[in-house]
Amino acid sequence: MFNLKELLKKTDFTNEEIIFLLGLKDPEQCKLLQEEAYRRTTALMGNKVYYRGLIECSNICTSNCRYCGIRKDNHQVRRYEMTKQEIIDQAVWAARNGYASICLQAGERRDEKFISFIEECLREIHKQTVSDVLPDGVGVTLSLGEQTKEVYERWAVASGNRSNLRYLARFETSNADLFSMLHSAKGKYEKILDHRLECLKYLKECGYQVGTGVMIGIPGQTLKDLCMDIRMFQQVDADMIGMGPYLMSEEADLESLGQMENKALFQLSLNMIAVTRLVMGNINIAAATALQVLHPEGREIAIEYGCNVIMPNLSPTKFREGYQLYDHKPGLNDDPFHFGLHLEERIQSRGREVGWNESGSSRKWLMK
Numbered sequence: 001m002f003n004l005k006e007l008l009k010k011t012d013f014t015n016e017e018i019i020f021l022l023g024l025k026d027p028e029q030c031k032l033l034q035e036e037a038y039r040r041t042t043a044l045m046g047n048k049v050y051y052r053g054l055i056e057c058s059n060i061c062t063s064n065c066r067y068c069g070i071r072k073d074n075h076q077v078r079r080y081e082m083t084k085q086e087i088i089d090q091a092v093w094a095a096r097n098g099y100a101s102i103c104l105q106a107g108e109r110r111d112e113k114f115i116s117f118i119e120e121c122l123r124e125i126h127k128q129t130v131s132d133v134l135p136d137g138v139g140v141t142l143s144l145g146e147q148t149k150e151v152y153e154r155w156a157v158a159s160g161n162r163s164n165l166r167y168l169a170r171f172e173t174s175n176a177d178l179f180s181m182l183h184s185a186k187g188k189y190e191k192i193l194d195h196r197l198e199c200l201k202y203l204k205e206c207g208y209q210v211g212t213g214v215m216i217g218i219p220g221q222t223l224k225d226l227c228m229d230i231r232m233f234q235q236v237d238a239d240m241i242g243m244g245p246y247l248m249s250e251e252a253d254l255e256s257l258g259q260m261e262n263k264a265l266f267q268l269s270l271n272m273i274a275v276t277r278l279v280m281g282n283i284n285i286a287a288a289t290a291l292q293v294l295h296p297e298g299r300e301i302a303i304e305y306g307c308n309v310i311m312p313n314l315s316p317t318k319f320r321e322g323y324q325l326y327d328h329k330p331g332l333n334d335d336p337f338h339f340g341l342h343l344e345e346r347i348q349s350r351g352r353e354v355g356w357n358e359s360g361s362s363r364k365w366l367m368k
């Protein structure tokens, strides 16, 4: 139907072409896609892979997303909250050990106690991480769900570092019906796709570099849906994309719908990353931890398919059992203090370098 080699020279694609590329299965053809995505990644973004040290601050959640292992109605999971000191300690350790950027993630909460708690953490993290190496303090990515514009603004101010401030909020799927199905269990707040997209707009207005993304292989999702997801990345003008395979969680509420077979799901996820790179150009794309469930070197392979960001888990190991969004989450016992170095060896073995002490903003954002 299409001449693949010719297609891979293009920078503007039709929906039909995107759907064709997403659906590639033949190993030779997938390799051509991979090579072109890799070539463009290094040409547009350089050879470095940037770390964001992930701190999973709390698994307490007011939402009931049907796919998620820490959803409100899962009473099997023991809920935890890291203390302010624990969060600050991990952030300061990260800043002193070459991580120019950390990511604070937690279950979704909108109460004032939580909002001001995060504010206080941010202020203290900034204060304690300004140094010769990081003159603006450690960069922060927040991944704390849907909030009001005022809250996004408060957190941006508290972070003290607007040049290196990011927010990650996946919209999960651009198909509004599928989004409704995923969020049809009652949580404290209603979840609709339009509101999620509105949040992304607020975040832009507050000066965040905006990261979003989707789950790949959601039951009922088609290649056309994934193509429209990429179109939505363009529409929201994303600076960063983080996306991974949808994986079943026994503690969630979608088990009866099953999950795509691992090998096909892995290839589809890699294709989605590569095509996103081809369409979106010079943005950051993160290699999701979920890829590692499907293949022991899933994240490293994703780097070969167009990713240039990776989020080593810096959460203290004692909390990790409580933060399993999906089954078989890897690295529950990985030592946070050494993991980044082991990972560096695997990244270097693929001809890439780790951007220690560099914020790694997307070229697209820097050029604005």
Ligand code: 5AD
Residues within 6 Å of the ligand: 067, 068, 069, 169, 170, 172, 214, 215, 244, 245, 246, 247, 248, 249, 252, 290, 325, 326, 327
């Ligand atoms: N499989 C894959 N990804 C999941 N997430 C939550 N649950 C799952 C699952 N079962 C992802 C969502 C969310 C992010 C924090 O984790 O995309 O945005």
